[in-house]
Amino acid sequence: MMSSTASTDIPQALPTADAIDLRKKYVSPSLSLHYSEYKPLHIVKGDGLFLIDDAGTHYLDCINNVALVGHSHPRLVQVLRQQLANPSFRVSPDGTLLPDDRLLEDYMAKIFRTVPEADFDVILFLRSGSEANDLALSIAKAVTESTQVLVLDGAYHGHSQATMCLSTYKMNQATTDSTYKIEADAVIVPKPDIFRGQYKDPKTAGQLYADDVKAQMESVLSQGKGIAAFISEPFLGTAGQVPLPPGYLQTVYKYVREAGGLCIADEVQTGFARSGVKFWLHQTHRAIPDILVLGKPMANGHPISAVMTKSELVKKFTDKHGPHILNEFISDSLSLALANTVMDIISDEKLQENALSMGNYVLERLKILKDKYSCIGDVRGIGLFIGIEIIKEVDNVKVADGVMAELLVKKALLEHNVLLREDGVDHNVIKIKPPITFSKDNAETLINAIDRSLHSLTSS
Amino acid sequence: MMSSTASTDIPQALPTADAIDLRKKYVSPSLSLHYSEYKPLHIVKGDGLFLIDDAGTHYLDCINNVALVGHSHPRLVQVLRQQLANPSFRVSPDGTLLPDDRLLEDYMAKIFRTVPEADFDVILFLRSGSEANDLALSIAKAVTESTQVLVLDGAYHGHSQATMCLSTYKMNQATTDSTYKIEADAVIVPKPDIFRGQYKDPKTAGQLYADDVKAQMESVLSQGKGIAAFISEPFLGTAGQVPLPPGYLQTVYKYVREAGGLCIADEVQTGFARSGVKFWLHQTHRAIPDILVLGKPMANGHPISAVMTKSELVKKFTDKHGPHILNEFISDSLSLALANTVMDIISDEKLQENALSMGNYVLERLKILKDKYSCIGDVRGIGLFIGIEIIKEVDNVKVADGVMAELLVKKALLEHNVLLREDGVDHNVIKIKPPITFSKDNAETLINAIDRSLHSLTSS
The missing domain is CATH 3.90.1150.10 (Aspartate Aminotransferase, domain 1)
Structure with missing residues (x-):
């Protein structure tokens, strides 16, 4: 070495x-x-x-999990070179003007092959995991017309104000701050840690931790508030590389939906084949989120991220907010070319x-x-x-x-x-x-x- | 044509x-x-x-103001080619590991030449104008330990939850939404429009509109709340290409500071020499913000944005939030190379x-x-x-x-x-x-x- x-x-x-x-x-x-x-x-x-x-x-x-397929992968450098030689190359994106359709078509075919068609049929591009989690939460709040977000103790979901205020990992360290705190809308539920948490038997911990979530939701509902979303990584990263116990995610998703909320899986760190078992780590739990959040490993660190979800949810969101959002994000040929090649490398190099x-x-x-x-x-x-x-x-x-x-x-x-x-x-x-x-x-x-x-x- | x-x-x-x-x-x-x-x-x-x-x-x-120096400027394509041929090229950024210092050094020399040294000595890189405005507001809230943000009626400052909830341009169109609304912390002040607003005489409108801001601040303060920030573009864009009347910005900044708040200039659309008169449009008002927000024109549309401010403010912010933020944003050589070349093109092509x-x-x-x-x-x-x-x-x-x-x-x-x-x-x-x-x-x-x-x- x-x-x-x-x-x-x-x-x-x-x-x-x-x-x-x-x-x-x-x-x-x-x-x-x-x-x-x-x-x-x-x-x-x-x-x-x-x-x-x-x-x-x-x-x-x-x-450096962001550099998913390794630093300076020669195929990524090569595809960037090709993009620059492409007569259609533009540095600036213009999402409102319909460009880059072949790269987009390629990527749609590749990314939607990784998820069940019935569960995901639309993708929204952003620039960072923070932006993507921020949008996922916006969609959930608009669709459910509710404000309360269930988040695991110790979680980190981004650096925007809305995501930072849900990230107890971060906020618990910021003890001197009287204003920039965990927001009133956050409902902190226990980290389902079977090594150091309250429940340690893997056979029963999933159900017991899920029951705790249910109890907290019932308390929220009894105050007349609605549940917008439950957000978590399917294997906790920053919180300390903590696996979710068997059955936990499936049961929590069921309870959350019964309470009217949406389920958000933050796969910024865990996605894109890293789990080995499945392409997305949540798939190892047999639990399907309503909104799946993708981070920068998507293009090996080049700034593109995404939210995948159902078009009916995006439609409800857009009906409320109008379509004037995210216009500049679709047509960046460098990002799409890199994202396409990352998918190819994952497949070709097994x-x-x-x-x-x-x-x-x-x-x-x-x-x-x-x-x-x-x-x-x-x-x-x-x-x-x-x-x-x-x-x-x-x-x-x-x-x-x-x-x-x-x-x-x-x-x-x-x-x-x-x-x-x-x-x-x-x-x-x-x-x-x-x-x-x-x-x-x-x-x-x-x-x-x-x-x-x-x-x-x-x-x- | x-x-x-x-x-x-x-x-x-x-x-x-x-x-x-x-x-x-x-x-x-x-x-x-x-x-x-x-x-x-x-x-x-x-x-x-x-x-x-x-x-x-x-x-x-x-x-398309984002494509500041025109679509596919040959020098931008060329600098990307050079980056790919550079032995240090990496797709993935690792801001925690000190790379790309020559590109960074070049950019620091160029960007800090555009502002008075006494007023700006630090820059934080992000990926979009939304992220940058979001961070600017976070800094203001943390530094002032206050929550109330003064924003102009009709403004648009981004698509993250925190910025969207301040953007009346957007929110006034979303009439059906009961949950995703202008946040309680927003204090909407009149758009100082001398063509269609309340005050039309350019000689007196600046002072009169500024007095309205002052009155609203006094009302906020009298409720025991603190002023975190006043945020505006120095020439309103999405709100309808509306100039600020003479004296307005200077007077409002003075009042806001007297009330304990910080002044944020959103120059996502107006910056980088577009005004012709000065490099930054706020400089034509002889009003200096505490935080200056830069958008994607910075690299002609390639996703890099920034917040420029005083290091003492960032220090206060970081003391409260810890340094674990924005790590991945500094060392993307493509972004810095493009941003450097945009500055060169502005200068060389006058x-x-x-x-x-x-x-x-x-x-x-x-x-x-x-x-x-x-x-x-x-x-x-x-x-x-x-x-x-x-x-x-x-x-x-x-x-x-x-x-x-x-x-x-x-x-x-x-x-x-x-x-x-x-x-x-x-x-x-x-x-x-x-x-x-x-x-x-x-x-x-x-x-x-x-x-x-x-x-x-x-x-x-």
């Missing part, structure tokens, strides 16, 4: 200190800089699973199958490490969406160990050039969500880095 | 009927299609001021000067038409941001004539291949905001189309 490329392959860059100063001066402090306490990375190039810094060092990227087999392999190896290191409290995941919960025992009680998680991340970077991050509300869950082109060699590097880092950290 | 290019230059496209069907089936009805009642345009190519349909017909584009001289020329010619046609009630604008208000007299009172405006737009398209649109709350204002590469030939075509169309419409 310590390989260097010839120096001529490394693009010129500012000295790292200058680059950090530039950023601090003009764009900080709103942007966090990963690893900045010990090694701010000065990445100048990407190549598949690797990010490469200005010294030519290759880092195995286990965290990346769903790869996510499944590589995910299973990593999980199997991590479970062996769990038996070896008592600080690994839990290993969980599906496909290449994996979490390692780091814990310690205090008075015979297992508690989150964010300090150890941070040390592991640091050691993996400094000694093994492997990029990991801690996540979750207690910052004690190591997230693993690499590009789904992740190989067995990459898996060996990852496991070796974790094993050797933990060995060193626990034997000292 | 009826020129056709050789058929080999026209990209293949679906038959128009199929393209419309495709769109209706999968992406309507959330997207409106301009001119669809009489001539849905099947644009397959853009070239400078012209959009070209599948039959090779060239249309003079007088409405487009600010062009916007001023062409804008003055069009205004002068339109004022002659105003004397010729009684249905032109008002002609107004600055640089290439122009409006023609179409009216009729009913019982000696001048009222909006949306029907005539629509007929003019239709005739200009069908008989002269000139793209215009009606706008404003009564749909009776013809908006003219073409790419700022607009030439004198283009101006002749535009004036001729309006003159001949109105002649035909008023003599029949």
Whole structure:
């Protein structure tokens, strides 16, 4: 992993200190800089699973799920070149004027093949997962003529005001803010965590957590308020790589619909074959949302996102709001060309199958490490969406160990050039969500880095 | 204008009927299609001021302000090609990992040269004007620890929930919606329109409209609520191409600051040299906002937008919300490369000067038409941001004539291949905001189309 490329392959860059100063001066402090306490990375190039810094060092990227098919996939670069050579190329989109129909036609054929025709027949394009979740919630509120949104404790659904105000992951950290708070319309329901939550038996937890949601809905309804939506990821990401217990999503969706609400699946992180088992992770739950939210992995990071839903819901929404919305979003040929090619790459390179087999392999190896290191409290995941919960025992009680998680991340970077991050509300869950082109060699590097880092950290 | 290019230059496209069907089936009805009642345009190519349909017909584009420097500017295509050939090209952005510093450094030098150093020292990148306005409002609410936002009647500031709920232009049309309404935090102040509003004398209207804002703020404050922000365009766009009266913005900003609020200038439509007089239109008012919002013209339509403000405000915001926001937005090399080149084109082609001289020329010619046609009630604008208000007299009172405006737009398209649109709350204002590469030939075509169309419409 310590390989260097010839120096001529490394693009010129500012000295790292200058680059950090530039950023601090003009764009900080709103942007966090990963690893900045010990090694701010000065990445100048990407190549598949690797990010490469200005010294030519290759880092195995286990965290950038947005780069779904790997950094700088040659077919994506190629399709961009073709677009530029296309006589119809325009930088500016004009969605009101009917262009780009062949790219659109291609994409419609590909994306609607991934969902049941009866459940999804319309797609609305946006630019980020935040925008897409924001629109999904707008649609739900308009269609149901209700305001209350059920959201899981610890969730993160975006940075727009409406989505941020539903994101307890974010808001619980913003304790000093008296105005920008979880909105009155949010109904926070328990995170259905079978490792650390109230209900731990996987056989019964799904029903019990769903019953809690039902009870909270009944309380809302008894106050004369209506349920607009239940929104969740089908496998929680930022909240700490937490799987939903069996039956939970199916039962909650049933209860929510009985209460008049719509069900929104935020698949910004989990979609596009990452689960391995199905193209969309919610499909592994046999629960079908009314609105499916797609994020930037859609075009490997290029800014295009989407909402898929039923045309009857969009019609109700549009009847209320008029059609003057989102006009500029359809006809960007670069975005559609990239999105098309991402679908082709997933299919041609059998990346769903790869996510499944590589995910299973990593999980199997991590479970062996769990038996070896008592600080690994839990290993969980599906496909290449994996979490390692780091814990310690205090008075015979297992508690989150964010300090150890941070040390592991640091050691993996400094000694093994492997990029990991801690996540979750207690910052004690190591997230693993690499590009789904992740190989067995990459898996060996990852496991070796974790094993050797933990060995060193626990034997000292 | 009826020129056709050789058929080999026209990209293949679906038959128009199929393209419309495709769109209706999968992406309507959330997207409106301009001119669809009489001539849905099947644009397959853009070239400078012209959009070209599948039959090779060239249309003079007088409405797509987003394509600031014209469609498919060769330098923008060229810079994209260079980016693809750059060894550091990555499709996916990783803002947490410090890349793209040379492009960022270049852009910082260029963009901060357009504003006083003492007033703006930080920039936050986003993907759309909606996202940028949404963030600007979040910052204002957090910094002021207040919730009330003053917004002009008839304004439009975006499609996210938080911005849509402030946009009376949009919401007043959504009369059937009981839930998705102007939010309780919005304080709607009068549109300071000296043509159709309460105060018509330009000498006194600025102060009188500002006094109205002050009175409404005092009412808010007397209820124990705080003022978070005043948000407006410095020349109203969607509200009907309405200029702010002299002194208005300066006085309102003063009052708002005295009341503890921040001032937000939404320059999504008006920025980047379009006014001709100054690079930012607010600068013509000698009023400096606390937060300046930049839209997609920034990269000629490629999705990048921004908020510029003072670092002390961002610091206060970040102290409350933590830095985990907007991470993916900084390092997209395509966006930064395009944004840099747009700045170069504006400078090298002297487009600010062009916007001023062409804008003055069009205004002068339109004022002659105003004397010729009684249905032109008002002609107004600055640089290439122009409006023609179409009216009729009913019982000696001048009222909006949306029907005539629509007929003019239709005739200009069908008989002269000139793209215009009606706008404003009564749909009776013809908006003219073409790419700022607009030439004198283009101006002749535009004036001729309006003159001949109105002649035909008023003599029949």
